[in-house]
Amino acid sequence: DTGVSQDPRHKITKRGQNVTFRCDPISEHNRLYWYRQTLGQGPEFLTYFQNEAQLEKSRLLSDRFSAERPKGSFSTLEIQRTEQGDSAMYLCASSAGQQGIVQYFGPGTRLTVL
Amino acid sequence: GQQVMQIPQYQHVQEEEDFTTYCNSSTTLSNIQWYKQRPGGHPVFLIQLVKSGEVKKQKRLTFQFGEAKKNSSLHITATQTTDVGTYFCAGPGGGQGGKLIFGQGTELSVKP
Numbered sequence: 001d002t003g004v005s006q007d008p009r010h011k012i013t014k015r016g017q018n019v020t021f022r023c024d025p026i027s028e029h030n031r032l033y034w035y036r037q038t039l040g041q042g043p044e045f046l047t048y049f050q051n052e053a054q055l056e057k058s059r060l061l062s063d064r065f066s067a068e069r070p071k072g073s074f075s076t077l078e079i080q081r082t083e084q085g086d087s088a089m090y091l092c093a094s095s096a097g098q099q100g101i102v103q104y105f106g107p108g109t110r111l112t113v114l
Numbered sequence: 115g116q117q118v119m120q121i122p123q124y125q126h127v128q129e130e131e132d133f134t135t136y137c138n139s140s141t142t143l144s145n146i147q148w149y150k151q152r153p154g155g156h157p158v159f160l161i162q163l164v165k166s167g168e169v170k171k172q173k174r175l176t177f178q179f180g181e182a183k184k185n186s187s188l189h190i191t192a193t194q195t196t197d198v199g200t201y202f203c204a205g206p207g208g209g210q211g212g213k214l215i216f217g218q219g220t221e222l223s224v225k226p
Contacts, residue, residue: 033213040123042202042216043157056211091156095212102147103214105156 004106006092012112013082020078021109025094032075035091043091082113116141118205120217128225133190135220137203144206146179146186152199193224
């Protein structure tokens with residue numbers, strides 16, 4: 001399967017703990033996006049990479065959130081000192097080339113903060 | 115900031131009935147995309163519309179982009195249980211990266 005993969009699929013953690021999620025995009029895609037989705041809402045943009053450069057971050061992305069894409073391939077999203085409000089589905093998407101191109105989403109990581 | 119609104123939020127139909135969801139943007143869009151998310155799944159791309167007034171069909175699904183490029187609709191003819199899921203429209207969010215601004219989605223349930 002050459003689609004977008006994410007790991008883990010589910011994460012349950014206690015408030016105050018740090019968590020890290022991984023995304024492996026489609027191999028030839030240079031653009032990678034992180035979104036967050038809560039129940040009954042559409043995905044909300046968090047951040048975007050073109051190759052290894054993080055080019056845009058949403059105001060939703062507090063200082064507790066950090067994302068990397070060190071070699072322009074896989075990406076990690078870390079949340080430090082998790083809060084109950086961080087509970088959500090974290091979706092990764094990738095695309096190739098120019099703006100307006102289709103984004104392919106991974107299965108997501110569902111985070112539950114107790 | 116830019117907003118994309120969708121109505122209705124929920125739609126319950128009997129199998130074989132038609133279904134329509136509407137999408138409105140606060141700004142003019144260069145294009146609009148539609149995604150479908152099955153229960154427990156992730157968004158899957160359906161189609162992209164680019165031209166003013168464009169109409170595209172995929173079997174029983176008809177997608178339309180408004181003349182002013184600020185609204186769009188998805189119409190499903192004779193719904194099937196396989197159509198169940200949440201349908202999202204999404205427009206470009208500006209900036210250089212191609213981020214998408216999604217509507218809240220319309221959740222479709224189909225009663226056999």
